[in-house]
Structures are given as structure tokens and as C-alpha cells.
Amino acid sequence: MLTATNVTKKFGGLVAVDDVDFSIDDEEIVGLIGPNGAGKTTLFNTVTGVHPPNTGSITFNGTELIGKTPNEVAQLGIARTFQAVRTFNESTVLDNAMIGAIFGTDESVSKTEATDRAREALAFVGLDDRRDEEAGGLTIADRKQLELAKALAAEPELILVDEIGAGLTPTEIDEITRTLERARDERGVSVFWIEHIMEAIMSVTDRIIVLNQGEKIADGTPAEIRSDDRVTEAYLGEVES
Numbered sequence: 001m002l003t004a005t006n007v008t009k010k011f012g013g014l015v016a017v018d019d020v021d022f023s024i025d026d027e028e029i030v031g032l033i034g035p036n037g038a039g040k041t042t043l044f045n046t047v048t049g050v051h052p053p054n055t056g057s058i059t060f061n062g063t064e065l066i067g068k069t070p071n072e073v074a075q076l077g078i079a080r081t082f083q084a085v086r087t088f089n090e091s092t093v094l095d096n097a098m099i100g101a102i103f104g105t106d107e108s109v110s111k112t113e114a115t116d117r118a119r120e121a122l123a124f125v126g127l128d129d130r131r132d133e134e135a136g137g138l139t140i141a142d143r144k145q146l147e148l149a150k151a152l153a154a155e156p157e158l159i160l161v162d163e164i165g166a167g168l169t170p171t172e173i174d175e176i177t178r179t180l181e182r183a184r185d186e187r188g189v190s191v192f193w194i195e196h197i198m199e200a201i202m203s204v205t206d207r208i209i210v211l212n213q214g215e216k217i218a219d220g221t222p223a224e225i226r227s228d229d230r231v232t233e234a235y236l237g238e239v240e241s
């Protein structure tokens with residue numbers, strides 16, 4: 001579905017993403033891990049048109065993404081959530097979800113259609129009965145579920161999730177993990193998930209990609225990643241010690 005080849009992104013002299021190849025298949029949940037500054041968010045930005053790479057190719061269902069704007073990438077079926085929660089806190093929960101439905105749609109969607117998609121996505125994350133409340137009144141965990149609803153309201157084929165678990169309790173992280181798993185199981189969405197919380201990422205991913213200083217150092221099943229000496233040295237030793 002998503003295929004990246006020889007992707008390099010430099011900021012001045014800094015090579016944030018260094019000649020990275022990877023792919024994401026249909027209905028796959030793939031983790032992206034690595035130390036802070038490894039290039040994980042930048043890799044998402046190369047996919048979504050925010051920071052086009054200096055070199056390389058990224059195709060989605062055969063269409064080249066490089067040169068497309070973030071809006072065009074969204075319309076092709078790739079949604080994302082951000083490391084920092086981006087809800088509009090003075091808008092209602094429903095209006096926040098509708099932003100996703102409108103931004104990610106290729107034809108000019110009617111207000112009724114956008115409302116239907118937004119409410120359906122809110123119901124999926126358990127927030128439809130709170131649709132008329134201000135988003136700012138939700139707990140952090142619910143605002144993160146709202147971010148997922150906003151992404152899912154676009155009816156994407158792939159969702160990129162950037163560190164959604166940070167600051168949540170173990171129970172809340174488990175709920176987010178289950179939402180992502182259900183998105184795959186019930187809606188056929190592929191998930192590419194940056195996360196530092198190893199228990200969550202190991203429990204649900206089919207495969208994990210590891211970045212270190214911009215380079216891909218491993219790509220395998222959670223079990224393979226756990227027993228990879230390079231990964232332990234660069235990252236897992238640090239987060240799990």
C-alpha cells in the first residue's frame with residue numbers, strides 16, 4: 001500500500017532521515033520506534049507532504065506522494081494524528097471531528113455527509129453522546145480519542161499516529177491501543193504508529209521498524225525486535241532498563 005524507497009530528508013547539514021526504505025501493507029499495524037531525535041516524526045512528515053524528502057520515492061497505492069500537498073495526501077486516504085494534541089478546545093466535539101471529514105475528502109462533501117461521517121467516527125471511539133460539549137472539557141485521554149475520531153472521519157486507508165500514548169495512564173493507553181486495533185479489524189485501516197510505550201506497541205503490532213539517527217536499523221516482528229542486539233543497544237536498553 002505504502003512503499004518508500006531511499007528516502008532522505010536533510011535540515012541544513014543534519015540528515016534527519018537517512019536513505020530509509022520501508023513498506024506498509026493492507027490492514028497492517030506497524031510500529032515506528034527509536035530514541036528522541038531519531039527522525040520518526042520527520043519520516044511521517046515526508047509521507048504527508050509537510051517536509052518533502054530531498055531524495056527518494058514514496059508511493060501510496062501506486063501514486064507518487066512526493067510533490068503533493070498535505071491536503072492532497074489526506075485526500076488520497078492518509079490521515080494522521082500529531083505528537084501534540086491539536087483539538088480546537090472552544091469548538092464542540094462534533095465540529096472537531098467534522099474537520100477531519102472535510103479535510104480528508106476528495107469531492108466537496110456536503111454538510112450532512114460530513115456530519116454523518118463525523119458522528120459515525122465519534123461513535124466508534126465512544127464520544128458521540130458528548131458531541132455537543134466543548135472539546136476543551138474532555139480529559140486528555142478523550143481528546144486523544146477525539147484526534148483518532150477526527151482522523152477516522154476522513155475514512156482513510158492508512159492512519160499515521162505520532163506518540164498518542166504519552167501522558168496517559170496504563171488503562172487509557174490500553175483503550176487507545178484497542179481503538180487502533182479495532183480500526184484495523186473493523187474498518188480495514190492500516191496503522192503506522194510512533195510510540196515509546198513498548199508494552200502497547202509490542203502487544204498490537206504485526207511489525208516494528210526501528211530508526212536510530214535517521215537510519216533504519218531493524219524491521220521485523222515484535223519478537224525479532226526484542227531480541228535484536230542493535231536495537232537493544234540503541235534504544236530498548238534505555239526505555240526498558
Ligand SMILES: Nc1ncnc2c1ncn2[C@@H]1O[C@H](COP(=O)(O)OP(=O)(O)O)[C@@H](O)[C@H]1O
Pocket residue numbers: 011014016034035036037038039040041042043
Ligand atoms: N523543521 C525542522 N527543522 C530543523 N531540524 C528539524 C526539524 N524537524 C526535525 N528536525 C531535526 O531532525 C531530527 C529528527 O527529529 P524528529 O523527526 O522530530 O525526531 P523524533 O520524532 O524521532 O524524535 C532532530 O535532530 C531534529 O532536531
Ligand SMILES: [Mg+2]
Pocket residue numbers: 040041042083
Ligand atoms: Mg517525534
